Amino acid sequence: MTATLIDGKAFAARLRQGIAGQVDAMRARGITPGLAVVLVGEDPASQVYVRAKGKQTREVGMTSFEHRLPADTSERDLLALIGRLNDDPAVNGILVQLPLPEHMDEAAIINAVDPAKDVDGFHILNVGLLATGQKAMVPCTPLGCLMMLRDHLGDLSGRRAVVVGRSNIVGKPMAQLLLRDSATVTIAHSRTQDLPSLCREADILVAAVGRPGFVKGDWIKPGATVIDVGINRTPDGLVGDVDFEAARAVAGAITPVPGGVGPMTIACLLANTLTATARKNDLPDPEGLTP
Numbered sequence: 123m124t125a126t127l128i129d130g131k132a133f134a135a136r137l138r139q140g141i142a143g144q145v146d147a148m149r150a151r152g153i154t155p156g157l158a159v160v161l162v163g164e165d166p167a168s169q170v171y172v173r174a175k176g177k178q179t180r181e182v183g184m185t186s187f188e189h190r191l192p193a194d195t196s197e198r199d200l201l202a203l204i205g206r207l208n209d210d211p212a213v214n215g216i217l218v219q220l221p222l223p224e225h226m227d228e229a230a231i232i233n234a235v236d237p238a239k240d241v242d243g244f245h246i247l248n249v250g251l252l253a254t255g256q257k258a259m260v261p262c263t264p265l266g267c268l269m270m271l272r273d274h275l276g277d278l279s280g281r282r283a284v285v286v287g288r289s290n291i292v293g294k295p296m297a298q299l300l301l302r303d304s305a306t307v308t309i310a311h312s313r314t315q316d317l318p319s320l321c322r323e324a325d326i327l328v329a330a331v332g333r334p335g336f337v338k339g340d341w342i343k344p345g346a347t348v349i350d351v352g353i354n355r356t357p358d359g360l361v362g363d364v365d366f367e368a369a370r371a372v373a374g375a376i377t378p379v380p381g382g383v384g385p386m387t388i389a390c391l392l393a394n395t396l397t398a399t400a401r402k403n404d405l406p407d408p409e410g411l412t413p
């Protein structure tokens with residue numbers, strides 16, 4: 123038996139279609155959602171993402187603001203730009219592309235973004251709101267993973283979920299979202315003892331460690347749903363954190379890389395921009411785009 127492929131690319135395209143319809147409806151009322159993306163430095167992978175984000179932002183009818191700053195920009199100048207974007211009524215969402223250059227205090231930059239415009243959901247206020255079950259801006263990658271899991275599995279309550287990776291960007295918020303859906307959640311990481319046996323307990327396995335092919339086929343419970351968050355550039359091309367060929371022989375369903383979580387991340391960025399715009403204008407949250 124071979125696993126069902128969870129087609130993130132197609133899912134994201136449907137999501138963007140729905141978003142485009144809701145943007146049209148907003149524009150008919152004189153509101154155009156705007157997303158500002160800030161890129162510091164010339165990292166080639168980051169340039170690719172930022173270009174893709176700008177293109178898709180415009181395709182759904184939103185305004186895209188792009189700010190490219192040299193790698194040696196001072197923290198003060200970046201904070202000043204964020205201040206202007208916070209004050210700009212045409213900007214509903216702000217994303218500062220990570221990682222930032224070494225000389226910058228990443229936490230200080232993230233927390234300088236107006237929490238209402240924090241479409242990445244990285245501001246401490248949003249982290250706290252999510253953790254306490256209140257209305258938050260939710261990080262894009264975990265939100266996209268949750269949408270695919272619900273779509274494939276339906277109700278997640280009582281299912282055993284193992285999240286491998288404990289980053290603020292993916293692992294921790296992913297665990298919070300699964301917990302909110304009443305899954306039984308374990309966060310595993312590099313110090314976890316006997317990771318293979320722990321993973322074999324998982325009905326839902328989320329791999330977010332950033333190491334190519336780290337999760338092996340025999341770590342997977344037969345029939346499990348596997349979400350591969352990894353985006354690793356190797357001489358063999360773009361590969362995930364899961365040994366895909368071995369995993370697909372065991373899993374019930376699996377997301378491919380590319381074409382899985384990545385496209386959903388960008389679609390959820392647009393979803394969050396729409397949500398931020400709706401909240402700013404005292405409109406109800408858009409249907410199906412918030413957890």
Ligand SMILES: Nc1nc(=O)c2c([nH]1)NC[C@@H]1CN(c3ccc(C(=O)N[C@@H](CCC(=O)O)C(=O)O)cc3)C=[N+]21
Nearest residue numbers: 171217218219220221242353380381382384385387388
């Ligand atoms: N503040 C911030 N927010 C982010 O959301 C953020 C960030 N910084 N820094 C970098 C990472 C990475 N990221 C990706 C988004 C889409 C794909 C994506 O669409 N990938 C395609 C393949 C694209 C390719 O070929 O390179 C796929 O998986 O099918 C990948 C990676 C968002 N990030």
